[in-house]
Amino acid sequence: MSIxxxxxxxxxxxxxxxxxxxxxxxxxxxxxxxxxxxxDATEAVDQAVAxxxxxxxxxxxxxxxxxxxxxxxYKMLLEEHIQELADIVVEEHGKTxxxxxxxxxxxxxxxxxxxxxxxxxxxxxxxQIAVSSTFCRSEDEGGVGIDSAVDRxxxxxxxxxxxxxxxxxxxxxxxxxAVATGNTxxxxxxxxxxxxxxxxxxxxxxxxLPPGVLNLVHGGHDVVNHxxxxxxxxxxxxxxxxGAGEHVYRSAAAHGKRVQCMCGAKNHSIIMxxxxxxxxxxxxxxxxxxxxxxxxxxxxxxxxxxDSADWLVPGLVDAAKKINVGPGKExxxxxxxxxxxxxxxxxxxxxxxxxxxxxxxxxxGRQASMPSQGCFVGPTIFDNVTPDMRIGxxxxxxxxxxxxxxxxxxxxxxxxxxxxxxxxxxxxxxSGHAARKFENTVQSGMxxxxxGVPAPMAAFPxxxxxxxxxxxxxxxxxxxxxxxxxxxxxxxRWL
Numbered sequence: 145m146s147i148x149x150x151x152x153x154x155x156x157x158x159x160x161x162x163x164x165x166x167x168x169x170x171x172x173x174x175x176x177x178x179x180x181x182x183x184d185a186t187e188a189v190d191q192a193v194a195x196x197x198x199x200x201x202x203x204x205x206x207x208x209x210x211x212x213x214x215x216x217x218y219k220m221l222l223e224e225h226i227q228e229l230a231d232i233v234v235e236e237h238g239k240t241x242x243x244x245x246x247x248x249x250x251x252x253x254x255x256x257x258x259x260x261x262x263x264x265x266x267x268x269x270x271x272q273i274a275v276s277s278t279f280c281r282s283e284d285e286g287g288v289g290i291d292s293a294v295d296r297x298x299x300x301x302x303x304x305x306x307x308x309x310x311x312x313x314x315x316x317x318x319x320x321x322a323v324a325t326g327n328t329x330x331x332x333x334x335x336x337x338x339x340x341x342x343x344x345x346x347x348x349x350x351x352x353l354p355p356g357v358l359n360l361v362h363g364g365h366d367v368v369n370h371x372x373x374x375x376x377x378x379x380x381x382x383x384x385x386x387g388a389g390e391h392v393y394r395s396a397a398a399h400g401k402r403v404q405c406m407c408g409a410k411n412h413s414i415i416m417x418x419x420x421x422x423x424x425x426x427x428x429x430x431x432x433x434x435x436x437x438x439x440x441x442x443x444x445x446x447x448x449x450x451d452s453a454d455w456l457v458p459g460l461v462d463a464a465k466k467i468n469v470g471p472g473k474e475x476x477x478x479x480x481x482x483x484x485x486x487x488x489x490x491x492x493x494x495x496x497x498x499x500x501x502x503x504x505x506x507x508x509g510r511q512a513s514m515p516s517q518g519c520f521v522g523p524t525i526f527d528n529v530t531p532d533m534r535i536g537x538x539x540x541x542x543x544x545x546x547x548x549x550x551x552x553x554x555x556x557x558x559x560x561x562x563x564x565x566x567x568x569x570x571x572x573x574x575s576g577h578a579a580r581k582f583e584n585t586v587q588s589g590m591x592x593x594x595x596g597v598p599a600p601m602a603a604f605p606x607x608x609x610x611x612x613x614x615x616x617x618x619x620x621x622x623x624x625x626x627x628x629x630x631x632x633x634x635x636x637r638w639l
Contacts, residue, residue: 150179150338152188152362153345155195156355161185167335167364172238172481172519173471179236181335183364189330192359193376196301196328199356204298204326212259212324218351219255222248225347229312229340234472236337237311238481238519241472243435250599251316251344254620257602258320264625265325267295276637291636296629298326299402300378303371305392307384308334308483309438309541311341317606318381321624323357327379331360332371336483338362372396379628381619382406383440386539386565386611393614404615404627406440406606408539409567412560413443413596414582416553417450419572420594424452425459427572427596428545433467433523434597436479437543438487440612441568441590441597445529445536447548447556457527457547461506464523464545469514481519482542488519491542495524498535498544504528509543531562539565553578561587566609570596589613 151158163185169178182188203211222229230244239247274290304318311333319329333341345360361367371377372395379402382392389407396403413431415424431443448456472480482488492510499505503526512522521543529536529546536546550556560569569588573579579593589607592598600606605621607613617627 150181150342150362152182152185152192153342153349153360154188154192155359156349159188159191161188161191163187163363163366165364169236169336170484171235172483173473173515175517179339181338181362183335183362184366185361185363186367186370188361188363189367189370189374192330192361193301193374195356195359196330197376199354200298200301200328203323203328203354203357206326208262208265208324208326211326212261214348214352215255215259215320215324218348218353219252219259221347221351222252222255222344226252229344231473232340232343233312233337234480236339237308238483239435239472240477240480241475243480244472247310247313250602251313253602254313254316255320257620258324261321261324261625264622265296265629267293269293288637288639293634293636295632295634296325296625297632299628299630300327301330301376302327302379302381302628303330303332303377304381305332305368305371305384306334306341308336309435311337312344314383315341315344317383317619317624319358321620322628323353325625325628327628328357329359330371330377331358332363332367333360335362335364368392369395372401373399375399377401379403381627383619389614390611402627404617404619405613406608406619407612407614408565409440409442409608409612410445410537410539410563410565411441411443411568411570411588412445412447412563413570413572414447414449414553414556414560415452415456416571416573416575416578417452418574419452420574421455421459423594424456424572425463427570427594428456428460429463431570431596432545433464433479433543436482438483438541440608441599442541443568443570443596444540444544445546445548447550447559449550449553449556453547453549457506460545461525464507464525467523469512469520469522471515471518479523479543482521483519485519487542488521491521491524491540491544494535494538494540494542494544498526498529498533498546501533501535502528503533503535503546531559537563553581557582557585564610565612567612568592568598568608570598
């Protein structure tokens with residue numbers, strides 16, 4: 145198979161269905177060709193849905209304990225192939241090797257969580273919920289007892305639409321829970337870096353998943369819209385930008401599907417004067433510039449309370465200057481490239497916007513020491529940003545940090561709550577009183593106390609609020625199992 149043609153995986157087989165348009169992908173660190181992905185091969189969706197529908201009856205009837213055995217085997221295969229998967233992620237996405245391994249590891253956490261399906265999809269029963277005297281032969285019988293139960297059953301054929309920034313991990317937020325609970329699944333990975341998702345899906349076939357249970361199709365807008373409208377799909381899970389997520393939510397819901405959309409963010413970190421200075425600087429640095437700022441849990445705004453700016457701002461600038469920007473495959477690299485040329489252009493544009501808006505540019509990532517080729521930009525820091533500036537409001541999805549200043553905790557929380565997003569908020573403090581006030585007043589679904597990136601483990605939901613999420617049930621945790629199952633209530637009376 146030529147690397148320039150990336151096949152779909154349908155019904156357990158690799159298939160080449162190109163359509164009329166393709167996207168050429170390159171290594172963002174070198175510009176070398178990685179492969180091309182079909183953008184409008186809607187026929188692949190039709191074939192995948194048909195395969196998933198054929199597989200669903202037998203798979204849904206397979207005992208849950210038998211279903212998760214495939215996931216146990218898959219977990220072991222991932223452990224064996226973690227270096228291989230990480231290398232693919234580094235090549236087509238640009239992450240550092242450490243970031244790539246870490247992201248695969250978090251995906252493995254999701255597999256382990258899904259293996260708990262025999263417990264997590266259990267229903268509930270309530271015997272003798274009522275008594276009926278309709279068919280009693282004598283008053284001594286006291287009536288016929290009625291029992292009630294609710295079971296969790298699979299919803300059918302499900303689909304997942306995933307982003308470029310975590311091409312192995314995010315798909316595992318979705319399909320392992322879906323197939324463990326008896327559904328069949330179609331994955332549509334990002335067209336920007338689909339090779340790692342394809343390889344991870346091939347490994348799932350090696351783990352013994354029956355043909356049609358897990359399928360993968362490539363594509364862009366046309367394929368996404370075909371998935372959203374397809375009558376054979378019961379549920380859609382999405383991770384991506386807020387604009388795309390709102391479209392997915394509205395369109396899929398209008399076609400009668402269950403939908404969950406984890407979307408964009410503008411995350412804030414509040415720094416109190418009493419915070420541990422080293423922990424705060426390290427936490428903000430890792431949150432803002434880890435993964436080159438390309439994650440929905442990036443802490444892209446810092447709110448300094450009181451005189452905390454006196455030590456935080458110079459500390460951040462000094463530390464950011466020491467970040468080594470380069471190809472992710474090099475051991476000395478601390479921060480890799482942005483994913484593609486469009487991302488680089490967007491970040492450059494936002495730096496110019498910040499300057500025009502009056503932000504104080506303390507560190508210009510365009511001037512960093514970095515390779516001349518590739519999609520590189522260094523850490524960028526703006527001071528004296530206000531909540532009404534675009535760089536303080538909009539998701540940049542790159543290594544640009546905005547610093548705001550507040551006189552009090554109340555003012556800082558008010559700045560956070562002005563955001564239309566509500567994905568994550570963080571506070572660094574040694575005061576339990578301040579932390580408790582922060583927890584009870586800030587409007588974000590995921591909070592960190594002295595933790596720069598409070599990414600929930602798979603046993604807890606990824607719980608964004610506001611325009612960071614559209615839907616009712618989040619991914620992962622118990623929410624994930626509930627999303628991929630529906631309630632069936634039975635009322636029993638034995639005469």
